[in-house]
Amino acid sequence: LTPILLITFPAATQYFMWEKMRLPIGATFCVMTLHFGQWMNRVFNFYMWAWFPVNFVTPSLMIPSAIFLDVTLMMTGSYMFTALFGGMGWSLLFYPANWTWLAPFHLAVKHPSGPLMSIADLMGMEYVR
Numbered sequence: 247l248t249p250i251l252l253i254t255f256p257a258a259t260q261y262f263m264w265e266k267m268r269l270p271i272g273a274t275f276c277v278m279t280l281h282f283g284q285w286m287n288r289v290f291n292f293y294m295w296a297w298f299p300v301n302f303v304t305p306s307l308m309i310p311s312a313i314f315l316d317v318t319l320m321m322t323g324s325y326m327f328t329a330l331f332g333g334m335g336w337s338l339l340f341y342p343a344n345w346t347w348l349a350p351f352h353l354a355v356k357h358p359s360g361p362l363m364s365i366a367d368l369m370g371m372e373y374v375r
Contacts, residue, residue, distance in 0.1 A: 248306055248308075248340065249308075249311065249336055249337040249340040250337070252277075252280070252308055253315075253333060253336055253337075255276050255280065256272065256273035256274075256276040256277055256312055256315065257273070257315075257329075258276075259272040259273065259275060259276035260272030260273045260276070260315065260316065260319060260328075261325070263275065264319060270316045270317070270319050270320035271316055272316065273312040273313075273315040273316050273319075274309070274312040274313055274315075274316050276312070277308045277309055277311075277312035278309065278312075280308075281305060281307075281308065281309065284305035285305065288300065288303045288304070288305060298373075299369070299373065301351075301369065302369065302373065304347065306340070306344055307343045307344050307346075307347065308340065308343070309343070310339050310343040311335070311336040311337075311339040311340055311343060312336075314332065314335045314336065314339055315328065315332040315333075315335070315336050318331055318332035318335065319332065350365065351364065351365045351366040351369070352364050352365070352366065353365050355368060357371075
């Protein structure tokens with residue numbers, strides 16, 4: 247659901263930046279500002295106020311998808327091809343872009359009480375939602 251909901255604001259910003267200034271950086275600019283706002287929200291509200299671990303509330307990474315969308319517009323110069331191919335690449339790059347920061351949570355650890363589980367399972371067991 248996240249890639250579908252987050253493509254509307256970058257697409258509108260990309261249209262404005264391309265039509266008014268001929269700069270193909272609208273989606274990347276919008277995603278970077280949204281990402282900064284999300285980090286401010288997560289750190290101040292979840293970590294400092296509720297003392298919830300930052301590992302649980304890390305925002306998803308959309309920067310590679312936005313760069314792909316901007317490069318598609320720059321290479322084609324067409325909104326139609328950007329919507330078709332850039333939108334498809336936007337959603338297809340979402341999951342692999344988050345592998346880099348999700349990979350360490352799949353390491354196996356031995357819990358002091360005995361079972362062998364991943365770090366993600368251990369975090370879910372320690373901090374019940």
